[in-house]
Amino acid sequence: MTDAALPTIKLNNSNSIPQIGLGLWQMDNEKECRTAVEAAINAGYRHFDSAQAYGNERFLGDGLQDAYQQNPGLEREDIFITTKLRNENQYFDGVIPSFDESLDNLQMDYVDLFLVHFPVTELRRPAWHKMQEIATSGRTKDIGVSNYTIKHLEELLNECDIKPAVNQVELHVFLQQPELRQYCDDNGIIVEAYSPLAHGNGLEEPALVEIGSKYGKSSAQIMIKWCAQTNMVVLPKSITKERIESNIDIFDFELNEEDLAKIASLEKDFRTCWDPTNVN
Numbered sequence: 320m321t322d323a324a325l326p327t328i329k330l331n332n333s334n335s336i337p338q339i340g341l342g343l344w345q346m347d348n349e350k351e352c353r354t355a356v357e358a359a360i361n362a363g364y365r366h367f368d369s370a371q372a373y374g375n376e377r378f379l380g381d382g383l384q385d386a387y388q389q390n391p392g393l394e395r396e397d398i399f400i401t402t403k404l405r406n407e408n409q410y411f412d413g414v415i416p417s418f419d420e421s422l423d424n425l426q427m428d429y430v431d432l433f434l435v436h437f438p439v440t441e442l443r444r445p446a447w448h449k450m451q452e453i454a455t456s457g458r459t460k461d462i463g464v465s466n467y468t469i470k471h472l473e474e475l476l477n478e479c480d481i482k483p484a485v486n487q488v489e490l491h492v493f494l495q496q497p498e499l500r501q502y503c504d505d506n507g508i509i510v511e512a513y514s515p516l517a518h519g520n521g522l523e524e525p526a527l528v529e530i531g532s533k534y535g536k537s538s539a540q541i542m543i544k545w546c547a548q549t550n551m552v553v554l555p556k557s558i559t560k561e562r563i564e565s566n567i568d569i570f571d572f573e574l575n576e577e578d579l580a581k582i583a584s585l586e587k588d589f590r591t592c593w594d595p596t597n598v599n
């Protein structure tokens with residue numbers, strides 16, 4: 320296990336979130352998921368991004384139980400856990416029972432961050448009241464949203480008692496979303512970059528390969544570094560030990576102005592996942 324602590328970012332209620340987390344989407348194979356969690360803990364990850372919809376909260380919980388046994392001194396408080404409210408559970412009376420089930424699967428009495436997974440029309444506003452109730456009970460340290468556009472955030476900020484701590488959205492060098500990032504920044508909401516490797520697309524982009532070669536880094540590391548250097552939380556997913564290790568090994572260099580300008584020019588509004596733009 321590495322001793323170097325991962326950089327953290329302060330959330331708006333002053334809790335801290337490790338800047339890199341292992342993404343767990345498409346890890347619904349138990350062995351794969353538990354092996355990835357073990358490799359991540361050994362590489363120094365302390366942040367895991369799960370969701371009710373990923374079907375792996377139980378595997379993550381089991382993987383962490385193994386990790387506590389294998390690493391004396393490692394405790395629940397050292398780990399940052401995110402899970403997300405499944406769309407089908409966003410109806411008013413469904414929120415709290417589904418959260419209880421998540422805690423049961425994870426074998427925890429609290430999570431660090433609980434997110435509304437997607438801004439489902441007509442369900443997201445009442446669901447937020449229940450999210451706030453869970454936050455007030457202390458069973459999640461923070462609440463936040465995912466896949467929210469500026470329009471959805473404006474609606475929420477106009478009527479919430481507890482502001483979202485984060486907005487987790489697709490964000491990478493080919494989908495840079497500057498207006499959304501600025502809006503979140505202005506309102507004290509941390510942006511979490513999901514699919515930071517564009518789901519594995521575009522890693523052969525010559526500009527990224529060239530920038531990487533200057534620093535002895537891969538194009539994947541440059542993509543992750545760009546998110547981290549622009550103050551986002553980054554959630555790369557991998558089931559491969561070597562990739563899990565290299566995806567976190569990005570804190571020993573800085574991109575310079577010229578690199579950042581080259582990366583800015585890679586924007587092409589390229590989405591690999593859900594597009595919430597036209598969701599009312």
Ligand SMILES: NC(=O)c1ccc[n+]([C@@H]2O[C@H](COP(=O)([O-])OP(=O)(O)OC[C@H]3O[C@@H](n4cnc5c(N)ncnc54)[C@H](OP(=O)(O)O)[C@@H]3O)[C@@H](O)[C@H]2O)c1
Pocket residue numbers: 341342343344345368369436465466487488512513514515516517518519522537539540554555556557558559562563565566592593
């Ligand atoms: N809130 C949401 O709606 C939402 C939506 C999508 C994603 N997310 C979150 O964001 C996380 C990451 O997104 P993602 O899974 O779409 O994709 P990603 O992290 O952008 O890319 C993952 C893909 O890249 C490969 N990969 C990982 N590291 C690599 C490296 N160093 N070199 C080459 N290839 C590499 C992985 O392969 P291997 O696994 O085979 O190594 C996998 O195929 C998810 O797991 C989830 O936690 C959230």
